[in-house]
Amino acid sequence: MPYDSSEEVTREVAAAQWQLERDGFVAKVRSDPTSSPELRQLATYLEALSYGEFATRYLSDVDTARIAEYGGLDDIFSVGHVGIIDVVGGVPYVIEAVWGGIKKVQRISYDDWLKARPSSWVWVARPVAMSDKQRSSFVEEARSFVGRPYDFWNFDLSDDSAFYCSKLVWLAYRRAVGHSIDGHAPTRSFWFSPKQLWSLHRSGILQNVNVPRQYSY
Structure with a gap:
């Protein structure tokens, strides 16, 4: 799932x-x-x-x-989830829209996030061509959605009443930069998936921070 x-x-x-x-x-x-x-x-x-x-x-x-x-x-290389890293005072957190028992947008420490995924591979990227102000706004937009409910069945990415994981990234980026990260309109006939977001690094929209690797605890 x-x-x-x-x-x-x-x-x-x-x-x-x-x-x-x-x-x-x-x-x-x-x-x-x-x-x-x-x-x-x-x-x-x-x-x-x-x-x-x-x-x-x-x-x-x-x-x-x-x-x-x-x-x-x-x-086939698959991607099942995506979140936004928020660093405050040198401490990283993850803002994400999650289902399970939470069913909402949450903000948790990056360490706790990794410990909950002991066998997952994690790939980290940074959006390019963004000013420092836009980067701050990107994270602030994501923070403003914390507590909003999870909804996988809303195909309007501009609707901020509820989120799924990659929709959260798409809308926070659009509001911070002024255009969509993938160049498409908000209304979709299929989900904007984590794999589609990951694929944007090939077009230079995302820059690799580190190669995929497995974290073990």
Whole structure:
């Protein structure tokens, strides 16, 4: 599950949870007379989408029809989560939108964040072409959302009433810099995924701070 990547969650449990939430989203859209034609079309698309197709595209940013080009699903580099590092007085914290038992935007120490992910690989990057004022604003915007609820099923990235992890980064960046980090409009027909955000380093929008490595405790 993109918002519950703990090792004890099996693919079967994740698929069942995602399908339950998807069906709830579809039913809500269809029962709301104010739903736009575009939103109804999106609901129809999601209703026909399998969990496997969703997970491949969300975690790996690859269409399932192209998996063979990569030699198989196990050969595709996937990214399941993203947060914002906030350093205060030399102490790093992480601002993130998380599901699980929290279901909100939280700010925790970087050490505690790492300890909760003993087998995860962590990649750190810094947005380029930003002034010091914009960098400060980026983090301040993210801080202002702490406590907001988690919502994976809101496809308007400009709506700050609720967040999923990569939406939090997208909106904080847009408000700090004045344009979107990926150059696209807020309304989407699919989620803005952590893998899409990670891929921006190839275009020079993100600069590597360190290569991926595994933290052990």
